[in-house]
Amino acid sequence: MSLGLPGHLVQLTLARAIARAAHWFALTCLMSAVVSVAILSLHRSPGLWFTIFIVLVMGGLLILFTRHRIIAFAVAYLLVGTVGVYAFTAAVLGEPDVFPASNMFLVALPKMALVMVGGAGSSALAGVLWSTAAFILAEAAAFLAIVGTTVPYRPDLFTLSTYLVLVGVMVLAGIDRRASNAAQPAIHRAVQDGSNRQLRDALDTRAIALLNDTTVTQLVALSLAEPGALSPGLKASLQYTLTTLHDTNWLTDTDSRDAPAPADAWQSSAVYAAIERGRDRGLVVDFIGDRAALRRLDAGSDRDVGLAVQQCLVNVILHAGIAAAEVTIESDSTTLSVLITDAGRGFTESESASDRLGLRQSVRRRIEQLGGSVLIWSRPGAGTSVRLTVPVGALHQVAQE
Amino acid sequence: MTRATPTPRRPRAPASASQQRLDPIGGLAAWPIAPVVALIVVAYAVVGTLTRPHEIQVPALALAAVAALTIAAAALVWAARPDLAPFTRYRAIAVVALGATAHLLAAASTWQYNGMIQDDFTSIGLGLLLLALAPFRPWKEILIFGASAAVVVGVTALAQSPYLGVHTPPLLFVIIAMTQVLAPALAAAAFSRQIVNSIHRWQTDARRAIRGRTEESRGLLAQAVVDHRLANLGADVLPFLADVLERQNLTAVDVKRARSLAFQVRRVLVAEVDHTWLDDLIDRERIILTERGLNPLCVIADPERRATGFDSDQRAAVGALIVALCTLKGFDPTSLVVQIAGSSAAPTDTAHTTQAFGLKGARPTPAPDTTTIALVTSAQAQAEAQARVRASAQAQLLAATTDHARPAGFGAVIDTITIQAGISLPSFERRRALRPYLSVLRAVFAGVRVTSRHPLLTLEFDAERTTTKGIK
Numbered sequence: 001m002s003l004g005l006p007g008h009l010v011q012l013t014l015a016r017a018i019a020r021a022a023h024w025f026a027l028t029c030l031m032s033a034v035v036s037v038a039i040l041s042l043h044r045s046p047g048l049w050f051t052i053f054i055v056l057v058m059g060g061l062l063i064l065f066t067r068h069r070i071i072a073f074a075v076a077y078l079l080v081g082t083v084g085v086y087a088f089t090a091a092v093l094g095e096p097d098v099f100p101a102s103n104m105f106l107v108a109l110p111k112m113a114l115v116m117v118g119g120a121g122s123s124a125l126a127g128v129l130w131s132t133a134a135f136i137l138a139e140a141a142a143f144l145a146i147v148g149t150t151v152p153y154r155p156d157l158f159t160l161s162t163y164l165v166l167v168g169v170m171v172l173a174g175i176d177r178r179a180s181n182a183a184q185p186a187i188h189r190a191v192q193d194g195s196n197r198q199l200r201d202a203l204d205t206r207a208i209a210l211l212n213d214t215t216v217t218q219l220v221a222l223s224l225a226e227p228g229a230l231s232p233g234l235k236a237s238l239q240y241t242l243t244t245l246h247d248t249n250w251l252t253d254t255d256s257r258d259a260p261a262p263a264d265a266w267q268s269s270a271v272y273a274a275i276e277r278g279r280d281r282g283l284v285v286d287f288i289g290d291r292a293a294l295r296r297l298d299a300g301s302d303r304d305v306g307l308a309v310q311q312c313l314v315n316v317i318l319h320a321g322i323a324a325a326e327v328t329i330e331s332d333s334t335t336l337s338v339l340i341t342d343a344g345r346g347f348t349e350s351e352s353a354s355d356r357l358g359l360r361q362s363v364r365r366r367i368e369q370l371g372g373s374v375l376i377w378s379r380p381g382a383g384t385s386v387r388l389t390v391p392v393g394a395l396h397q398v399a400q401e
Numbered sequence: 402m403t404r405a406t407p408t409p410r411r412p413r414a415p416a417s418a419s420q421q422r423l424d425p426i427g428g429l430a431a432w433p434i435a436p437v438v439a440l441i442v443v444a445y446a447v448v449g450t451l452t453r454p455h456e457i458q459v460p461a462l463a464l465a466a467v468a469a470l471t472i473a474a475a476a477l478v479w480a481a482r483p484d485l486a487p488f489t490r491y492r493a494i495a496v497v498a499l500g501a502t503a504h505l506l507a508a509a510s511t512w513q514y515n516g517m518i519q520d521d522f523t524s525i526g527l528g529l530l531l532l533a534l535a536p537f538r539p540w541k542e543i544l545i546f547g548a549s550a551a552v553v554v555g556v557t558a559l560a561q562s563p564y565l566g567v568h569t570p571p572l573l574f575v576i577i578a579m580t581q582v583l584a585p586a587l588a589a590a591a592f593s594r595q596i597v598n599s600i601h602r603w604q605t606d607a608r609r610a611i612r613g614r615t616e617e618s619r620g621l622l623a624q625a626v627v628d629h630r631l632a633n634l635g636a637d638v639l640p641f642l643a644d645v646l647e648r649q650n651l652t653a654v655d656v657k658r659a660r661s662l663a664f665q666v667r668r669v670l671v672a673e674v675d676h677t678w679l680d681d682l683i684d685r686e687r688i689i690l691t692e693r694g695l696n697p698l699c700v701i702a703d704p705e706r707r708a709t710g711f712d713s714d715q716r717a718a719v720g721a722l723i724v725a726l727c728t729l730k731g732f733d734p735t736s737l738v739v740q741i742a743g744s745s746a747a748p749t750d751t752a753h754t755t756q757a758f759g760l761k762g763a764r765p766t767p768a769p770d771t772t773t774i775a776l777v778t779s780a781q782a783q784a785e786a787q788a789r790v791r792a793s794a795q796a797q798l799l800a801a802t803t804d805h806a807r808p809a810g811f812g813a814v815i816d817t818i819t820i821q822a823g824i825s826l827p828s829f830e831r832r833r834a835l836r837p838y839l840s841v842l843r844a845v846f847a848g849v850r851v852t853s854r855h856p857l858l859t860l861e862f863d864a865e866r867t868t869t870k871g872i873k
Contacts, residue, residue, distance in 0.1 A: 003604045003717075004424035004841075013599040021535070021592035028584040032576050043570045098569055105519035105577050112584075158519075165441075172433065183725070183837030184426055188607070190721035194713050195615040196622065197678050203626045208670050211630055215638055216670070219663035222645065227653045230645070238646045245631075245639060251623050361674050 003191055004184055014173040015122065022119020022166065023066045026112070030059045033088060033109040044095060051091040054084040055110060062113070065120065074117055074130065081114040082137045089145035102146045103154035111138040111159040118166060124174025128167050135163045205369065207251050209362040213307055214241040217314050221281070224318075233280035240277075266291040270306020271338065275327060278313035285313065289329035293336055296392040304366045305338060305390060311362035312340040312386050320344025320384065335372075336392045343383040363388070414601035419593060420536045421487055423600040425840035428486065431536035435481035438533040439474035442526040446470045446503075449522030453511070462510035466503045470526050473499035477533055483836065484851070486843040488537035496534075497546045500527040501553045508557045516566040518574045519581075524554045528585035540594035547586025554578040633669050638662055679708040679739065682720050686727045690734050697734040703741040707816045714845045715864055719818070722838045722860075726822045729834055733856065736823030743816040816864045818846070825856040 005013055034055050041048035058081050065073035088110045093099055099107075115138060118131025138159065146153050218241045225234060266272055271294055275285045297305060309327065316325045322344035330337045363386065364374045372390035414423070421428030446467045450457070457463045473496050479485065480492035504523035508515070515521070527550050534543050558578035562571035631639075641662065645655055683699045690697035711719070723739070726732060824831055831853075839860075843849045846862040853859070 003607050003714075004426045005600055005603055009599075009603060010427065010430075013596060013603075016599065017592045017596040020595040021588035024591035025584045025588040028580060028587050032580040032584075036573055036576050039570050039572050039576075099567065105581070106573070109580070168437070169434075183721075183841075186725060186838075187426070187717060187721045187841055190717040190724065191607075191713065192611050192614060193682075193720060194678070194716045195611050196618060197681055197716075198713070199615050199619060200622050200626060201678065203623050204630075204673070207626050207630045208673055211634070211666070212670060215634060215642075216663055216666050218642060219638070219659045219666065222642075222651065222659035223656055223663055225651055225656065227651050227656060230649050230651060235646065235649065238642055242639070242643055242646065251627050361670070 003188065006184055006188065011123075011174070015124075015127075018127075018169060018173060019069075019120040020066075022116040023062060025119075026062055026114075026116035027059060029109045029113040029116075030055055030062065033106075033113070034059070036106055036109070037088070037091065040092065040095065044098075048091050051084075051087045054080065054087050058084045058110065058113065065117075069120060074120065077117055078114070078134055078137060081110065081117075081134070082141045085110045085114060085138045086141040086145045089142045090148060093146060093149040093151045096150075099151055101154040102142070102149075102151050103156050103158075105158055107142065108156050108158035108162075111135075111142060111156065112162045114138045115159060115163045115166060118170070121170070124170045127170040131163060131166055131170075135159065202369065203251060205361065205365050209307065209311075209366050210244075210251070212358060212362050213311060213314075214244055217241075217311075220318060236280055237277065266294060269294040269297070270302045271309050271327075271329075272306075274306045274310035274313060277310060278317070278325070281317055283313060283317055284324040286324070286326045287328075288326065290331055291329065293329055293331035293392075296331065296336060297390070298393070301370050301390055301392070304370055305336075305388060308363045308366050308388055309338055309340060311358050312388075315358055316340070316342045316344060316384075319347070331392065334391060335389050337387055337389045339385060339387045341383065341385045346378045346380045346382050346384050414597045416541055417539050418597045418601065419488075419539050420596045420600065422844055423597060423604065425486065425844040426837045427596075427600070428536055429483050429837060429840040432481055432483055434536065435478050435533050438529050439478045442474045442529050443471050446522045446526055449520065453516075453520070456511045456514045456516055458512060458514050459510045462506050466506035466510055466523060469499055469503035469506055470523060473497075473503060473526075473530060477530055481533070481537060483840055483843075486840060488534075490538070490542065493534055493538050493542065493546065496530055497527070497550060500530045501550055503527075504554060504557065508561065512561075513564040515561050515564065518558050518561065518565065518578050521554075521578070521581075524578050524581040527554065528582045531582065532585035532589045535589035535592040536596075538593065540590040540597070543586060543590040543593055547583055547590065550586065551579040551582045554582050633673075634666060638666060675706065677703065677706050677708040678711075678716055679703060679719075679741075682723060683737075683739065686723060686737075690727060695734040697737075699734075699737040699739075701739045703739070705741075705743075707741040707743055710814075710816065711864060712845075718838075718841045718845045719820075722835075722842060723820070725835065725838050726820070726824070726858075729824055729826065729831070731825040731831075731856070733823035733825065736821065736857070738819075738821040740819040740821075741816055742819075743814065814865070818860075818862055818864060820860045822858050823856045824858055828853060828855065831858065 034052055037048050037051050037055065041052070058077065061073060061077040061080055065077055089102075089107050092104070092107055093102060114134045115131050117134045118127045118129070121127025121130050139156070142156065143153065218238060221234060221237065225231070230238070275287060278285050294302065313325060313327075316322070320342045322342055325340060325342045328339040328341070330339070359376070367374050367388050367390060370390045372388065375387045375389075376384070377387075378384040419428075420431060450463055450467055476492070476499060477496045480488050480496060500523070504521070504527055507521060507523045518524075531543060531547050531550065534546070538546075555575045555578055558574040559571055562574045565574065641655075641658065645651060679701055683701055687697045687699055690699075723737075726737065727734075826834070839849065839851065842860075842862060846864055849860070849862040851858070851860055
C-alpha cells in the first residue's frame with residue numbers, strides 16, 4: 001500500500017505511537033520492580049509490602065493515564081511515582097549487605113518508568129519538559145533515599161541514558177521529514193488519478209463496445225447490403241441504432257428491467273432480444289437449454305450478456321459463411337453459461353485480426369467486467385464455438401422472487 | 402426484535418504489516434534510528450569491554466563478542482537502508498541471532514568471573530537492536546524476537562548466578578537481565594502496533610474518500626467519454642445513417658461510403674482499445690510538457706499491454722514517479738522511455754484456445770469469398786493497420802504458446818518495468834528528490850534497481866502478477 005500518512009497527521013500519529021511505546025516500557029519496568037521486591041520480601045524482609053503497594057499504584061495510574069490522557073493523571077503519576085521511587089530505593093538499598101553501591105539496575109527500574117511519562121507529551125517540547133521534570137524528581141527522591149542508607153552513592157547511568165534516548169527519539173520525531181512533504185500529496189494525487197482513470201476506462205470499455213455493436217455493425221450491414229430499398233430487418237436495426245445513440249443516455253442507462261413475471265422472463269431478456277435481432281437479419285438461430293435460468297441475471301448483467309451474444313451472432317453473420325447458429329444456455333448453482341455455436345468456416349487466432357475488436361471489446365471485456373470468462377474454440381473449417389460464463393445469484397434467491 | 406444495523410467494523414491492519422510497508426515515506430523518515438542505535442550499541446560494547454578487564458577470562462571470546470555485536474549493528478544498518486527496503490523477516494532474524502550470539506560469547510568470556518548481570522553490555526545491546534526494529538517489522542514478530550532473546554539472557558543469567566558478586570535470590574538476576582531486553586522490545590512492539598493501526602485507519606478512510614470523489618465525478622466522466630466517442634465517430638456517421646433511413650433506399654454510393662466509414666470507425670476504436678492507463682498517463686505528461694513550451698518525446702514500449710496487469714497501488718507508485726521525473730529540474734523532455742517486458746503470458750485477455758472442435762451434425766461450410774467483408778478504402782492504410790494488429794495478435798499467440806506448459810493462474814508471472822530518463826542534476830540532488838518515490842516503489846514492486854550514468858537514470862523493477870502479494 002502506498003498511501004502514507006499526510007503531513008498534518010504525521011506528528012500526531014508518531015506522538016501517539018511513541019507514547020504507547022513509552023508506556024509499555026514503563027509498565028515492563030514497574031512489573032519487574034514489583035516482582036523483584038516481592039521476591040526480596042519473600043526471601044529476606046517481609047516488611048516490603050508497602051513498596052509493592054506503591055509501585056502497583058504507580059502502574060495503575062500509568063494505565064489510567066494511557067487510557068485517558070488527562071493531565072491530572074500525569075501529575076498524579078509524577079507525584080505518586082516520586083514517593084514510589086523514594087520508598088522503593090530506601091527499601092531495596094536498605095537490605096543489609098546486599099548491594100555494593102546505589103547504581104543498581106534494580107533501583108533504576110521505577111525511575112526509568114517515571115521518566116517515560118514524557119512520551120505522552122502532546123508535542124516534542126512538552127514531552128521533553130515532562131521527561132525532564134520526571135528525571136529531576138526521580139533522581140532527587142532516589143538521592144534522598146540513598147542518603148538514608150549505608151550504601152555509597154554512585155550516579156545512575158541507566159536512568160540517565162533512558163532519559164537521553166527518550167528525549168532523542170522525541171526530538172527526532174519532532175523534526176520529522178520536512179524533505180518528503182511534497183511526495184506524499186503527489187502519491188495521494190496519483191492514487192486519485194488512478195481511481196478516476198479506472199472508472200473512465202470502465203465507461204470507455206462499455207462505450208467502445210456499444211459503439212461497435214451499434215454503429216460499426218450497422219455500417220458493415222449497409223456495406224454488405226444490395227443497393228435498393230432497405231429490407232425491413234435493416235430498417236429496424238438502423239432505427240434501433242439511431243434511437244439508442246440519439247435519444248437515450250446510452251452510456252449510463254442501465255436498461256433496468258422491471259421485474260418481469262416469470263412467464264415473460266425469457267421474452268424480456270436481452271439474450272432473447274439479441275437472438276430476435278439476429279433472426280431479423282436472416283440468421284436461423286436454434287435455441288436449446290434452460291430459458292428460465294436467464295431470470296437469475298440482474299438487469300445490468302442481462303444487458304451485457306445480451307449484447308455479447310448479439311455480437312457473437314453478428315460475427316456468425318459476417319464471418320462464418322453460414323446462416324445458422326445454435327444458442328445453448330446452461331447453469332449451475334453459481335454460474336450461467338451461454339454457448340454460441342456455428343458450423344461455419346472457423347478461424348485461427350492469427351486470422352482473427354479483423355474480427356478482433358468485436359471479440360475483444362464487445363464480447364470478452366464485457367463479460368470480464370461482469371466477473372465472467374470467455375472461451376473460444378475454433379478451427380478453420382470446423383466451426384466456432386464461444387462460451388460466455390458469468391456468475392449469477394444463488395438459485396434459492398430466484399426461487400424466493 | 403429489531404436491531405439497528407451494526408456499524409461496519411473497521412478492517413484490521415494485516416498482522417504482517419509494518420510502518421515501512423504501509424507508509425514507505427514514513428519508514429524512510431524513521432530510518433536514522435538504525436544507524437543511531439547501531440552507534441550506541443557498538444560504543445557501549447567497546448566501553449563495556451574496556452572497563453571490565455578484570456572480569457574477562459578469555460580475551461579472544463570477549464573480542465568475538467564485541468565483533469559479533471558490531472556485525473549485528475552493521476547488519477541492522479544495512480537491512481534498514483532505504484535503497485534495500487523492505488526490511489525482511491530474515492534480515493531481522495539475522496540481526497537478533499547475531500546479538501544473541503554476542504551475548505553468549507560475552508557470557509563465556511567472563512564465565513565464573515562476571516561481577517554483575519546489570520552491566521552486561523550485550524543484553525542492553527540486544528534490547529536496543531530490538532528497539533530499532535520498531536518501524537520495520539510487525540509487532541507480533543518483534544514480540545516473538547523479544548521473548549526469545551529474553552529467554553536466552555534469562556537462562557544465561559540463571560547459569561551465572563552462583564558466581565556473581567551480589568548475593569540475592571537467583572530469580573532477581575533473571576528478572577534484571579530479561580527486563581533489559583523485554584522493556585525495549587515491548588516498547589518497539591507497542592510502537593509498531595500503534596503506528597500500523599493509525600496508518601491503516603487513515604488509509605481505509607482515505608480510500609473511501611477517494612472512491613467517493615471518483616463516484617461524484619461519474620456523471621462528468623461519462624459525459625466526457627460520450628462526447629469523446631461521438632466526436633471520434635466524426636460528424637458524418639450518424640447523419641449518414643439517418644439519411645439512409647429517411648430515404649429508405651440504398652444506393653451503390655451509400656454502400657461504398659458505409660464501407661469507408663466502417664473502416665475508419667473500426668480503426669479508431671481498435672487504436673483506443675489498445676490504450677492503457679500508462680498511455681493515458683504519458684499522454685497527459687506530454688501535454689503538460691508541451692504547455693511548458695517544451696518539445697517532449699516520451700516513448701512507451703508495452704506491446705503486450707502488460708500495464709493492464711498492475712494493481713491500483715502499483716499504478717499509483719509508477720504514476721507518481723513518472724510525474725515526479727517529468728517535473729524534476731533538469732529533466733530532458735526527449736529522454737523518457739518506459740518499457741514493460743516479461744517472459745510469460747500477457748495479462749490482457751482470457752485464454753483463447755484454438756483447438757479442434759467437433760460439432761455433432763455440423764458440416765463445415767466452405768467459405769465463399771463473397772461473404773468475406775472487405776473494408777478496403779485505402780489499401781495502404783489497411784495494410785498498415787492489419788500489420789500492426791497481426792503483429793500484436795502473433796505476439797499474444799507466441800506468448801500463449803511459450804507459456805503453454807504452465808497453465809494460467811499458477812506460479813508467479815513477472816513483468817519487468819524499465820524507466821529511463823535523462824536528468825541533468827547533481828546526483829545527490831536527484832537522489833534526494835526521488836528518494837520518497839523510490840521508497841514507495843520498493844513497497845509495491847520487487848527488485849527495484851537504480852543505475853545511473855550521468856545524466857541518464859535507469860530504474861528497473863519487477864511486478865509479480867497472479868499470486869497474491871504477500872508481505873515477506
